[in-house]
Amino acid sequence: MISYIFAGMITLSFVYAAFSGNMSALSQSVIDGAKEAVELLITLCGIMCMWSGFMEIANKGGLTKVFSKILSPVIKRLFPDVDEQSDAFSYITMNISANLLGLGNAATPLGLSAMRELKGNKRLDTATDSMVTFVVLNTASIQLLPTTVASLRASYGSKSPFDVIFCVWISSIVSVSVGLILAKTLKGRKKWST
Numbered sequence: 001m002i003s004y005i006f007a008g009m010i011t012l013s014f015v016y017a018a019f020s021g022n023m024s025a026l027s028q029s030v031i032d033g034a035k036e037a038v039e040l041l042i043t044l045c046g047i048m049c050m051w052s053g054f055m056e057i058a059n060k061g062g063l064t065k066v067f068s069k070i071l072s073p074v075i076k077r078l079f080p081d082v083d084e085q086s087d088a089f090s091y092i093t094m095n096i097s098a099n100l101l102g103l104g105n106a107a108t109p110l111g112l113s114a115m116r117e118l119k120g121n122k123r124l125d126t127a128t129d130s131m132v133t134f135v136v137l138n139t140a141s142i143q144l145l146p147t148t149v150a151s152l153r154a155s156y157g158s159k160s161p162f163d164v165i166f167c168v169w170i171s172s173i174v175s176v177s178v179g180l181i182l183a184k185t186l187k188g189r190k191k192w193s194t
Contacts, residue, residue: 071096079092
């Protein structure tokens with residue numbers, strides 16, 4: 001559906017530009033947009049590589065085990081059917097840690113690994129309650145330090161890129177709370193379709 005919406009927006013832009021005589025402005029905007037997209041991609045790639053490397057160092061240095069111990073009471077309540085010694089529990093902990101630091105891009109591979117471990121060797125056509133809870137928690141993650149947002153704001157010239165930190169805290173706490181309440185309320189009512 002999104003592809004149809006974008007295709008419609010692009011078509012309308014070309015039609016409007018053609019009828020209003022602004023084809024040169026549209027062409028220039030397309031070129032400028034492509035240039036900015038590549039610059040943003042390179043900036044984000046560098047940030048993602050750096051923080052992914054930090055997370056790997058933290059994992060190999062044992063810092064994620066410390067986070068696991070700190071977060072385990074909360075994670076155990078959210079995921080009662082996941083063993084604390086399992087790889088799934090470790091990946092969930094690392095994913096939550098990365099999201100707390102605002103490293104959504106670094107959290108993605110950890111989240112995929114967590115979902116793979118939660119699924120196990122079973123051939124599931126429906127998501128388990130733990131999988132649904134994890135998707136909600138991962139998607140609406142609490143960010144204590146919104147590093148990606150701050151990096152983007154800094155790259156666009158913000159003098160105080162962390163000015164949004166209180167807004168990020170409030171919005172992420174509210175979104176996680178609402179998502180978890182709904183996931184727990186609807187738990188077991190109906191099979192979650194994947």
